[in-house]
Amino acid sequence: MHRHAVTRALPYAPEQLFDLVGDVEAYPRFVPWITGMRTWNARVDGAVSTVDAEAQVGFSFLREKFATRVRRDRDALSIDVSLLYGPFKALANGWRFVPDGEATRVEFVIDFAFKSPLLDAMLAANIDKAANKLIACFEDRARQIYGLKP
Numbered sequence: 001m002h003r004h005a006v007t008r009a010l011p012y013a014p015e016q017l018f019d020l021v022g023d024v025e026a027y028p029r030f031v032p033w034i035t036g037m038r039t040w041n042a043r044v045d046g047a048v049s050t051v052d053a054e055a056q057v058g059f060s061f062l063r064e065k066f067a068t069r070v071r072r073d074r075d076a077l078s079i080d081v082s083l084l085y086g087p088f089k090a091l092a093n094g095w096r097f098v099p100d101g102e103a104t105r106v107e108f109v110i111d112f113a114f115k116s117p118l119l120d121a122m123l124a125a126n127i128d129k130a131a132n133k134l135i136a137c138f139e140d141r142a143r144q145i146y147g148l149k150p
Contacts, residue, residue, distance in 0.1 A: 014097035048072065
């Protein structure tokens with residue numbers, strides 16, 4: 001199992017970033033390697049909502065589908081994602097949105113292991129770059145939706 005964490009301060013409200021990351025249906029519009037998204041089984045229980053989501057991903061060498069359960073807790077400003085099925089032995093990630101003065105500290109943690117040793121080694125070697133690129137996609141999307149912040 002591999003673990004990687006990224007923390008970044010972004011000049012937006014925690015609720016704005018929570019909504020942006022929680023809108024999994026929109027990912028194909030701004031995350032270049034997510035080529036499709038299908039959701040089902042949406043449920044709401046007070047401040048907590050869950051949805052199951054199947055992402056189609058495409059890289060130059062890889063085309064896969066995997067499904068996760070996305071749990072969004074508005075009160076805690078947290079999003080937790082767990083594996084339903086796909087090419088992973090294990091996959092879990094979490095997002096936390098912590099008020100930090102005029103900004104929000106975004107904390108992203110991912111734990112993963114692929115079934116394929118080759119894919120596992122390739123992603124492990126590139127996880128830092130991939131996680132930073134993912135956060136940059138969300139930062140660019142926040143700029144598009146909420147505007148440029150000083």
